[in-house]
Structures are given as C-alpha cells and as structure tokens.
Amino acid sequence: MKSYIPIIGLEIHVELNTKSKMFCQCEANYFNLEPNSNICPVCLGLPGALPVPNKKAIYYAQIIGKALGCKLTTQSKFDRKHYFYPDLPKGYQISQYDEPLAINGLSEISNKKYRITRVHLEEDTGKLIHKENKSLIDFNRSGVPLVEIVTEPDFHSSEEVKTFLEMLHLIIQQYLRVSNANMEQGSMRLEPNISLTNNINRLPDYKIELKNINSFRYVKKAIDYEIERQKKLLNENIKISFETRGYDENKNITFSQRVKEEAKDYRYFPEPDIPVMTFDTDYLNSIKIPELPNEKLKYLTNKYKIRESDAFLLIKSLKKVDFFENISKKITNYCKNNKIEFDYITYQKIVNFIVNSKEQEIESSLVFEKKIIDFLFPKKQNIGITQQIIKNVLNKNKKAVEDYNNGKENVLMYIIGQVLRELKTKQNVNEIKSLILNNLKQLQ
Amino acid sequence: MNLLNKTLIELIKLIKTKEISSKEIFEYFIKRIKKYNKNLNSFITINENFIANNREFLYGLPISLKDNICTKNIRTTASSNVLKNFISPYNATIVEKILNSGGIILGKNNMDAWAHGSSTETSDFGPTKNPWDKTRSPGGSSGGCTAAVASYLCPAAIGTETAGSIRQPASWSGTVGMKPTYGRVSRYGIIAMGSSLDCPGPITSSVEDSALLLNIIGGIDKYDATSISPTPSNYLLEINNKKTFNIGIPEEYFENVDKEIIKNIEKAIQVLKSLGHKFTKIKLLHPKYAISVYTIIQRAEVSSNLSRYDGIRFANDRTFFGKEAKKRIMLGTYALSQGYYDKYYKKAQTVRSLIISDFNKVFKKVDLILAPTTPTTAFKLGEFEKYPFFGELMDILNEPSSIAGLPSISIPIGLTKSNLPIGMQIIGNYLNEESILNCANFFQKETNFFDIKKTLLKQYPD
C-alpha cells in the first residue's frame, strides 16, 4: 500500500453584508423574504437593464484581501462569465477574470502558512427549488455581492481545512464584520479541490471538486470520505479524471455530478457596461484592517502573560477580548488603590473566569464585573469572627480534634470543610487552614 | 391649418401662440399614420391615447421611438417574435426624459429584429418600405423611424445606432440622423445589441430639431455607468452662432462609392466652401478593417447580450429567434470561445485602439471629417439575402467612427436621377456635437436641403 498525501486547495464564497446588492439597489439581505419580492430590472435580467457597481462591496472585498495578506491591485475590472442555467438571469455572471481586486496573499494559521491565490468580487445567482416535475426559481438572492477566495493547494488534511475555515469565519464575521459567513445559511460556501499524490514534489494530474458541503460539521467528514475514496481507486491503479462531485450528508458519501466534464468554456470578456476601476497606492495603503486574531493572540500573551491556549479561546469572541481588557484595567487600578499586591496570575484567573462564561452573561457586564471582583478579592471576614467560628467548630468536633492530635492528618480536611460551611463568605482556604492549625496546636 | 412638413420647432411656435393645440397635432399624426402606415409598415405599435403634457421643451408634441427602446405602457418587441407581447415594467431613461420634457410617445417603429441589419428586412413584423420607392428598403436598422419621419407620419423619432443604424437609414430615406458620442445619451432601457457601441440618437427633418432632442435626451444617468458628463451646453443655442471649420476629406471613404453620390458630395463641399469652411485631404485607416473589427466586437457582444432571452422569466424562448439573430449569436460565440478569443475578439479590440488613435491624429489637424454616409443609395427589397454579412458591409463608412465612439450626423444633400436620396456625413471629435450641428445647421439654412422633403411629401398629402 502506497502512502498518499492529500493535496487540497480551497474555493470559498462569502456573501457580503452590504445593504444593497452588487449592481443595483435591491436589498442584499434576502433572508426570509417572500419569493421574488426583492428584485428589479437589473437583478432580474430584463431587457435594457444595466449594472452599476456598489462601492462598499468593492471596499469590503479589498478589506478581505488585505486581511489575507494579499496585494491589492491598482487596476481591476469586471468580466462576463457565460453559462446557461435558470438561476442566472442574464445568461452570464458578472465576475472577475484576469484583473481581480487582490492577489498573492498569505494566511498564517496555527503556525502553518497558506498561500492565497486571489480574492475577487462577483454577483450571486437566484435560488432553485426542485420539485417532482419542475423547478421553482426565486431571484431574491440574484445579484447579492459575493467575494470569492481561492487558495493554492497548500492543505494536506481535513483538519487543516477545518481549522483554516474556522479562522476565516472568525476573521470575516467578527473581526472584519463584512459578512455573517454562516455555512448553514449559505453566506459562506466551501468547495475544496482534492487530489492525492505519493510524491509531495509532484502535483497530481487531476483534481476533484467537491460541492454541497452545507455545514461546518460536515467539512471534515466530506473531505475524509473523498480522500479515502481516492486512495482506494489509486491503490487499484484506476486513473482518476477531473470531476465535480457532490456531498450527501445523510449517507456521508460523495457522488459524481458530472462525469467527463469538458473544461467549461465561459467565454470570458471584459464587461463593457462597467468602466475600469483604478486605485492609487496611497488609497490602497490607507485601507485599514483591524487587528486580526493572530496579532491579537500575540498581543494578549505578551501583554498579559496568559497561556496561549487560553488566549486562543479568548480571541474567538471579540466581546470577550474587549471585556477582558476592560476588566483587567479596572482590576489593576483597584489593586493600586487598595494597595493589594498584584501579579500576572490575576490575569490568568480572569481569563479562566471569562472563558468559562457564556457570552450572554458578559452582556450584562456590570453584574459580571462584580462577580469577577468578588471571585478575585473575596471580602475578608472579620478575623475575630473567623476565630470564634473555628473555636465553635473545634468544640463541636472534639473527637476529630483528638484524632488529629493522634496523627490522623486527613481529619484536617473535614475540619476545614466544617469551618468553611459556617463562614458566610468565601475565604482564602489557605488562610483558614493556617488559623485552624494554630488553634489545633493550642489545643494540644 | 397646414401642418404638413412642419418641424418640432415650428410646431412649438404654433402651440405657444395658441394657433393650435398639442391634441390637434397628435390627432393629425394619428390620422396620417392610419392613412399610410399599412403601406409603409413603419410603425409596429401605435399609441392613440393622447395625454396632455404641456411642459417645456416639447409642449405636448408627439415623438416616436424605435422598438428597442423600453416603454412602460406600450409593448417593446425589438421587432422579434421573442418579444412579441413583451411589456417592459419600466421606461428607458431617455423615455422618462422625453416625457418629463413635454413629449408624448406616438408609437414604436419597426426595425431590423434586434437591430441586426441595415435594411429593416430582418424584422419579424415584415419589412418597412422606403417612402421614396416602395420596392426599396429605407435602410436599417432604424428604418421604421426614418421612413416615418420622411413621410411625415411623425415630426421626429429616436433611433439607435451601433454602427450606421441611424446614419445609413437617414441617408437612404432622406432625413437628418444624428449619432451622438458614445455615452452622451443613456443606454438604460435600450435593448442591448453592442454594449460598447450602442447610441440612441434623434432622427428629424431639421438640424435644429436634432439639437432640441439632443438637449432633452443627452446627459449622465446614474443607471448607466458608461454615460458621461452632463450635456455641456444648450445645443440649440450653440448651433446658431456661425463658426467656420477645418474639414478633412478622407479619400479612403470615397472608394467604391456611386458616382452620383460623389457628384452630390462635391456640390455640397462647394456650398460649405462658400460658407467659409476650409478643406484638407486626410488619410484614415482603410474602412475594410473597421468592418472586421465591428463584425467581431458587435457579434461577440450580441451573443452575450441575447443570452438573457431564455423564455423563463419573460417573453418567448430561443426557438423564436430568426435566422439572422441565430447566425450572429453563433459567430459571436465562436469569436469568444476558447482557442479563438485571442485571434478574433482580442485582436479586434486591439485594432480598435489603432482606429481610435488614427482618428486622434487626424483631429489634431481638422475639426470635422466629411464623407458620403453610404456607398450606395437605397437597395431593392430582398437584395440583402445575397450577402453573408449584409449589415456590416453596408455600413462600411460608418463603422470606423462608431468603433471609436465618435459623434456624427447624416444630412440629405440631393437626389439621384432616379429620385433616391443621397446622404452626407459629418464626423466630429469625441464629445464635439456642437461643431457638427453648427456646420450642418448652416448648410441647411443655406440650401434647405434642396427641398428634398417637400418633393417626397407630394406623394404623401394629408
């Protein structure tokens, strides 16, 4: 049995959350609308209609490109991509062919680097609903802005793909906030190209395009299935040709959608209805992207000295990160003002507390803040009262005291437990322990 | 009151002095259409509903439109069975502009189906006849418009030109036809043929009317990303300040042209000389290359623009396409397909650059270029079948300027011995409609176009 290395490249589509569609003023948010209630002559492809591009969609595509380490091109244009399908009203899709908005990027995730071939902008199609003997078409989604991200075949396992996709989702949804990037709703779509080689220096002469992976949880399953399927074929010396396959999540298999597909001839040519886009380098340099998860991770671990694995959990929610930084500042000040000794462990404790809490809890932040402060700095009980309580407990448990003084050390835990029960507020267990030991010594 | 042959400007005067109402004018044209349209077939659809619209600048006057211009309440067919009963839910921008300026849409004119042709014979609604000789074609693809204006079934019309489709039928029908700079007039709502070439423009009997209509329909449109800066000036004012120009004569445009046409052009040049214009011989790239450039680019864009007609969302399906449409789509697809794109489409767009720079060079020396509009006068109906790409061959003298997006006008300058109209074109530099209209206007003032229209209208009395 030969050993095979999976060679996987990704094609990801992301629906932008602009207000308007890509080439007209219909709403980009088509969720839950009555069918065909969000269309105009442009996105319905009526005679005489013309496209005018949405400035914000272009800006968002450039932001995504920059966030993926791409070079933003100074000249870009739209092209027509021709094919006939009922959900494509004009018989061509306005997309980008040889002058996309961003190229040659690099994305680093979990210390692995993945090359981003290109990021470009295009329009979405309508939706088809298949019935027994006909198909229904809803054009509400036709013309919604779509960003396409293409990577080099730098992925070698389904795990890598899943991790990358999760990070991409995080970046686009939470950090850049340009899309909901939700796979179940269709605002993020993945089409991996998968092939196998037994020599990493020789790329395979085929690739299988996988479609219809509708959720994050099927990403790994679908890719693993396909890798195994290809392994079996190659081990039997069966040649694999270019193919598009669909994923069936119920049976967990991939199936052929079009066998022996001729390379599609899209007859690309530059879109004559839309003038060229030019961007000067000053403008491109001025496009600001927020601090991305990787950088945030480094920043948090450096500044607060928290564990990387905890920081990694924290950065999955910008809300939690913001809260963490706010509360850390407050606590540092609190300690200063109350002359409490402060060390970096406190930050780690805060992180733990936050990471284990739900985001909804953090919503009502003042209540949550008090919770943390109480947790970190429990109010010191009046020491006299504490002593009294200890004396009471020891009085009530004379046998335990006797056992301890006779050498049974584990009775101490029982005694501590009893004391803590009597105490109304949370106390520092070690301090209580030493007080108890003092008292026990005196009773010897 | 005798309305026959009155221009828009003259009719407006009558309305303003209350000598006649716009309703009476409207009914006058409806009457004439009912009398003559059956014979000429210049209208596909007629709108008999008069709605008062007294706004400036048309004060309720009727304008007819080529049937590839979308109108909300009148069907738009592009003279094809595919769109036989199609009613657009929106008006083209230029229609809105006309309505907002006091115009009324009189009807929709016959054309070559999808504007594919130069004779109005590929129409699925029958050919339009040339009012000068009903055994002949009026030209195309805006032949319905020019036939209607020539025979005074409407005072003015809006046609469209991709390469020659306004100028050539204007020449064959004896009217004024203006193709503005590409982008000067919005294409939103014009059924697309060649997206980088299509220009809506006025078809009239006077240059002043042409200027009036260009004032109304020109200007940037937020719904058309290729439309350009606002109409810079009031063309109607501009054309009455006499100017003299340097006019270039390209000998390449006089090859293989009928002798009678050349004779009339020489006569017209003498008139222009007497008006103070100077003439220079210039050299331009031979138009035979423009035919190839245009055939490839236009058909490629056609194959793309006609992809949306699949019969699913509206109108009839692709089996309703006529022969000419199918042939053009196929050649266009071929020119764009893998393996042929570089040789045909890319090469054509590159030669396009050559043609543009060729004109740029020439316009450094001259203000205007003058030439015959067409190499021949109106062909007999049926002739077009003999040619494999008739449309593109007929428009040889118009294609170079269309490819470069330049403005141009065709004006009638005489009649042949067999009483067929002869057209002369004046091409201007990019965005320079003023000079073209100015020159043409003073030519008209001087010659009254040799009373050509009056001659024809003897055959079409009220």
Next chain:
Amino acid sequence: MDKNILKKVAKLSNLQITDNDLVEYKPQLEETVKYIDNLQELNTSKINPTHHISNVNNVYFTDGQKNLRKLSLKELEKSTKITANKYFITKKIL
C-alpha cells in the same frame, strides 16, 4: 468551420440548430470568418486592446441608497411569467 465546430458553438449558444440550418449557415459563416481574417494583416503587437470607450473610470453607486426600481407583484404579473405562487418555473433540472 466544420460541422462539429458549428454544432459545438450552437450548443454553447443555447440554440437549437437543425441539420438544415447548419447546411444553410455554414457557407455564410465561413465567408464572414474569411473576411474578418483581414485583421491579421495588421501588426498590433505593441498595442493594448480597448475595452471601454467612455474614457471614465471608477463609476459606482453608494451602498444603501433607496431602491426606486423595485418591482411590485403587480408589475411582475404584467411583464413577466411569474406564477400565482410567486415563483418562476422551469422544467425539472436533473
């Protein structure tokens, strides 16, 4: 332009062409193709193609503008083939 190329082109164009059509169109299309080959006589190696004539760049619209062109159900019923259940219908896609 042999018959197979023409058939392929017709398919790409989503046109149904009968064999009779092919026989009729073939010579005409070939003659057109022969003519347009005259472009090969011109040397354009150092020239860039022109794709846009308007001499404008960067034409956009501002996101979130009011949609003045939204089609109402009434308009769709008048102009299009929308059905009673508000969908467009096509034959089953396999």
